Amino acid sequence: MPATKLNLINRIFNGKNAVIGIPYLWLLVLFLFPFLIVLKISFAEPIVAIPPFSSFFIWGESFWPTIQASLYNYIFIIEDSLYINAYLASLKIAVISTLITLVIGYAIAYSIAKSPTRWRGILLMLVILPFWTSFLIRVYAWIGILKTEGLLNLLLLSLGITDQPLTIMNTNLAVYIGIVYSYLPFMILPIYANIEKLNISLIEAAADLGCRPFKTFWQITIPLSMPGILAGCFLVFIPAVGEFVIPDLLGGTETLMIGKVLWLEFFANRDWPLASAVAVILLALLIIPIMYYQKTQEKAIK
Amino acid sequence: MNKFTKFNLMALVVGFSFLYVPIILLVIFSFNESKLVTVWAGFSTKWYAELFNNQSIKDATWVTIQVAFISSTIATFLGTIAGIVITRFGNFKGRTLFSGMIYAPMVVPEVIIGLSLLLTFVALAMDRGIFTVTLAHITFSMCYVAVVVQSRMSSYDDSITEAALDLGSTPLKTFFVITLPIIMPAVISGWLLSFTLSLDDLVIASFTSGPGATTLPMKIYSMVRLGVTPEINAVSTILVGLVALGVVSAALINKYQKQQTNPQT
Amino acid sequence: MKMNETIKPFIQFRQVTKKFGDFTAINNLTLDIYNNEFFSLLGPSGCGKTTLLRMLAGFEKPTDGRILLDGEDITDIPPHLRPINMMFQSYALFPHMTVEKNIAFGLKQDKLPSNKINQRVDEMLDLVELTEFAKRKPNQLSGGQCQRVALARSLAKHPKLLLLDEPLGALDKRLRDQTQFELMNIQEKLGITFVIVTHDQEEAMTVSNRIGVMDKGKVIQVATPNHIYEAPATKSVAEFIGNVNLFAGIYKGFNDTGSKLQCEHSDAVVYSSQSIDVDIGANIWLAVRPEKLEISKTIPDSEYNILKGQVIDIGYGGSFSTYHVKLPNGNMLSAIRANRERTSEHSITWNDDVYLHWSAKSAIVLTN
Numbered sequence: 020m021p022a023t024k025l026n027l028i029n030r031i032f033n034g035k036n037a038v039i040g041i042p043y044l045w046l047l048v049l050f051l052f053p054f055l056i057v058l059k060i061s062f063a064e065p066i067v068a069i070p071p072f073s074s075f076f077i078w079g080e081s082f083w084p085t086i087q088a089s090l091y092n093y094i095f096i097i098e099d100s101l102y103i104n105a106y107l108a109s110l111k112i113a114v115i116s117t118l119i120t121l122v123i124g125y126a127i128a129y130s131i132a133k134s135p136t137r138w139r140g141i142l143l144m145l146v147i148l149p150f151w152t153s154f155l156i157r158v159y160a161w162i163g164i165l166k167t168e169g170l171l172n173l174l175l176l177s178l179g180i181t182d183q184p185l186t187i188m189n190t191n192l193a194v195y196i197g198i199v200y201s202y203l204p205f206m207i208l209p210i211y212a213n214i215e216k217l218n219i220s221l222i223e224a225a226a227d228l229g230c231r232p233f234k235t236f237w238q239i240t241i242p243l244s245m246p247g248i249l250a251g252c253f254l255v256f257i258p259a260v261g262e263f264v265i266p267d268l269l270g271g272t273e274t275l276m277i278g279k280v281l282w283l284e285f286f287a288n289r290d291w292p293l294a295s296a297v298a299v300i301l302l303a304l305l306i307i308p309i310m311y312y313q314k315t316q317e318k319a320i321k
Numbered sequence: 322m323n324k325f326t327k328f329n330l331m332a333l334v335v336g337f338s339f340l341y342v343p344i345i346l347l348v349i350f351s352f353n354e355s356k357l358v359t360v361w362a363g364f365s366t367k368w369y370a371e372l373f374n375n376q377s378i379k380d381a382t383w384v385t386i387q388v389a390f391i392s393s394t395i396a397t398f399l400g401t402i403a404g405i406v407i408t409r410f411g412n413f414k415g416r417t418l419f420s421g422m423i424y425a426p427m428v429v430p431e432v433i434i435g436l437s438l439l440l441t442f443v444a445l446a447m448d449r450g451i452f453t454v455t456l457a458h459i460t461f462s463m464c465y466v467a468v469v470v471q472s473r474m475s476s477y478d479d480s481i482t483e484a485a486l487d488l489g490s491t492p493l494k495t496f497f498v499i500t501l502p503i504i505m506p507a508v509i510s511g512w513l514l515s516f517t518l519s520l521d522d523l524v525i526a527s528f529t530s531g532p533g534a535t536t537l538p539m540k541i542y543s544m545v546r547l548g549v550t551p552e553i554n555a556v557s558t559i560l561v562g563l564v565a566l567g568v569v570s571a572a573l574i575n576k577y578q579k580q581q582t583n584p585q586t
Numbered sequence: 587m588k589m590n591e592t593i594k595p596f597i598q599f600r601q602v603t604k605k606f607g608d609f610t611a612i613n614n615l616t617l618d619i620y621n622n623e624f625f626s627l628l629g630p631s632g633c634g635k636t637t638l639l640r641m642l643a644g645f646e647k648p649t650d651g652r653i654l655l656d657g658e659d660i661t662d663i664p665p666h667l668r669p670i671n672m673m674f675q676s677y678a679l680f681p682h683m684t685v686e687k688n689i690a691f692g693l694k695q696d697k698l699p700s701n702k703i704n705q706r707v708d709e710m711l712d713l714v715e716l717t718e719f720a721k722r723k724p725n726q727l728s729g730g731q732c733q734r735v736a737l738a739r740s741l742a743k744h745p746k747l748l749l750l751d752e753p754l755g756a757l758d759k760r761l762r763d764q765t766q767f768e769l770m771n772i773q774e775k776l777g778i779t780f781v782i783v784t785h786d787q788e789e790a791m792t793v794s795n796r797i798g799v800m801d802k803g804k805v806i807q808v809a810t811p812n813h814i815y816e817a818p819a820t821k822s823v824a825e826f827i828g829n830v831n832l833f834a835g836i837y838k839g840f841n842d843t844g845s846k847l848q849c850e851h852s853d854a855v856v857y858s859s860q861s862i863d864v865d866i867g868a869n870i871w872l873a874v875r876p877e878k879l880e881i882s883k884t885i886p887d888s889e890y891n892i893l894k895g896q897v898i899d900i901g902y903g904g905s906f907s908t909y910h911v912k913l914p915n916g917n918m919l920s921a922i923r924a925n926r927e928r929t930s931e932h933s934i935t936w937n938d939d940v941y942l943h944w945s946a947k948s949a950i951v952l953t954n
Binding site for chain 1: 325326340341347400415443523567568
């Protein structure tokens with residue numbers, strides 16, 4: 020073999036590349052490649068067969084297969100207002116939940132950062148603990164609280180705050196509560212990490228120059244904690260858009276989030292191609308925030 | 322300005338109540354005499370007893386434990402490598418794609434990941450069962466491990482590695498004898514994180530699992546859909562208890578190790 | 587230590603260039619370092635001295651050029667295979683190992699028998715006077731002790747060459763001064779070549795046999811400390827090392843007195859005994875160190891090199907005082923004088939009119 024070719028092979032298969040290659044290959048095959056498959060199947064039609072969709076490639080007598088693809092699913096989605104409403108509803112619910120989570124999460128993160136040093140470890144652990152507890156279980160816990168005969172209504176009625184039980188369960192409000200509750204740790208941790216690293220002397224400098232505490236907060240602390248805020252918002256917003264468990268368990272029939280739509284199309288209707296198309300559009304909607312998130316994470320490394 | 326104000330205290334009290342009251346109520350009502358989860362009828366452990374007789378729950382638990390152990394271990398291996406590659410290997414070709422694939426799974430909705438993996442398994446003509454669920458869990462868990470390791474590596478003093486090389490240790494040996502022991506707490510955290518994520522996953526398991534491989538979350542979910550009973554509370558309480566135990570001991574181990582190895586930074 | 591040109595250099599940088607993307611850190615650099623030298627690389631931040639050191643250690647690869655050690659081309663040899671050891675700025679001690687194990691680490695890589703390793707470790711502990719601390723971990727040591735461990739660890743393998751990356755930066759002044767002398771003693775005793783990177787010119791002058799002054803990726807001057815101080819090659823070297831008074835002006839020729847310079851913005855004509863090879867009318871500078879400027883209230887007895895000015899500021903330094911004198915043309919000069927007498931009627935104070943004088947031998951001429 021000519022020396023240059025051997026050299027090239029040596030350079031490709033050297034130790035460093037092998038190390039990079041192991042996780043890289045895994046992710047390519049089991050993360051990236053699956054998206055392509057979803058894309059491919061979104062062009063198919065549902066049929067009664069196993070698997071329940073038509074083939075993409077038709078192998079005939081010629082060497083190259085013919086491609087059987089249709090945009091039927093996409094047209095269906097775009098024309099049916101159900102799906103469009105579901106996408107919009109999902110975005111709206113995700114945005115509002117993210118904002119609520121941001122306000123509550125920032126307050127908690129900030130308070131932890133300002134608390135006496137010996138408390139902080141414990142407080143953080145208390146924040147992380149629910150996160151490590153089952154997501155499903157925590158959402159389930161709210162059912163018992165928010166039901167018409169649930170504990171919240173029991174409390175409100177017995178205290179005389181209301182005289183009729185509030186219908187919270189199976190409404191959008193329950194979904195908001197569920198999302199905020201479940202994703203709160205995701206918001207608190209990045210913000211806390213950011214605030215903790217903030218140079219206290221910057222805040223002291225502002226105070227020294229005559230800036231009142233409230234103003235200092237808005238003009239100095241918040242902008243400086245922006246990376247944490249952004250990270251937290253991405254970590255909440257993006258998955259919340261496609262959330263399934265919470266709208267399913269806590270939401271009502273009026274709450275049609277796109278994650279639930281996808282689930283129903285797949286499991287209830289056995290319409291894999293349509294579910295795939297729903298997934299592709301959802302991914303397309305989220306791709307910009309996802310890339311933005313990845314950029315901010317990369318920047319944090321440098 | 323840096324005083325811990327009443328407002329801060331209130332925020333913490335309200336915030337933590339919000340986080341914990343549901344769980345506490347859950348635990349309380351798992352000991353409820355009656356079948357209701359909202360009206361207290363007396364203390365009883367009968368639901369726990371029923372749990373032990375519930376074969377499907379026991380099977381599901383066993384499946385979940387197997388999947389969690391195996392997937393966390395492999396995910397930790399892959400994720401640690403990925404985390405180190407991302408921080409140390411500079412600008413290699415295809416780095417952007419690699420880092421994209423590392424961070425994306427944390428934010429991409431689970432329904433999309435679940436669907437895409439299932440369709441892949443179908444395309445590869447793989448039967449769905451414990452094996453496929455494990456593969457799926459490894460895939461998303463390794464990304465979390467990578468992030469934890471990457472975060473640890475960013476505060477790692479590179480000159481320690483250089484010192485080892487300088488003293489004659491090969492790069493591979495340096496990794497095992499110097500780097501790995503130092504970042505071990507982060508690696509272990511990564512393992513625990515993967516374990517929890519796997520233990521907890523409902524959506525992706527639903528897509529990628531198969532007959533005979535029902536996981537505990539899947540089982541709980543189907544029980545919930547049938548109706549809320551204290552038996553679910555009992556299962557939940559056990560899980561919460563185990564996790565709490567795990568997290569607290571991990572935190573204590575972490576604190577102990579910090580005192581042992583880290584200089585006064 | 588005299589440099590004999592017939593001795594072959596121990597370290598050779600041959601036209602070494604290092605680029606980081608668009609940025610050129612080292613620019614076509616050629617440098618020789620000799621065996622058993624204590625050599626300093628000195629320069630401001632960003633001049634490339636650390637990059638050069640790291641290339642010698644093997645942590646950076648030159649974009650172009652070759653590096654030779656003892657005649658052998660080591661450019662492509664990875665760091666763990668080079669007979670060179672380095673003492674890191676952050677000490678880089680292994681936090682999970684005891685002092686003993688840290689020092690033994692390099693020896694273990696060479697697969698020496700354990701009794702030999704133990705013997706060597708004990709020797710090193712003795713050398714840096716840390717024998718009682720052998721079983722401690724780095725987080726139980728003070729900064730100065732960590733630094734000694736780092737030194738012991740880097741010397742344990744008796745390398746041909748020891749590289750030191752700003753090793754004394756984190757120490758307080760007293761410890762720094764003490765350690766400087768210890769380093770010099772150890773270097774002489776063990777006969778190892780030391781290359782040290784520092785931005786502290788006092789340190790470089792104290793410890794080195796020779797100094798290489800760097801700026802913007804190039805070596806500007808390589809000479810003994812004395813030479814660097816008294817005969818800097820360029821303005822930047824003169825200004826970087828110690829304090830200096832610079833007179834800009836036009837070259838007026840060379841006569842019995844020396845090189846003649848017509849000062850900018852004034853009538854003054856000053857001399858240096860050094861001859862220089864430039865055309866008449868060229869822009870040159872005269873450099874005089876503050877301690878060579880004599881300051882007095884009475885007119886000095888000399889025909890030339892006398893300037894009159896007013897004392898604007900005085901810096902009292904205990905053993906000496908620095909006088910900042912303003913000339914009529916606006917230039918500020920500084921003169922240093924030892925405080926020879928405890929009190930004196932001849933003391934100079936603020937706003938005094940004074941005369942500054944220096945001998946032609948004390949001034950040097952610079953073209954750039």
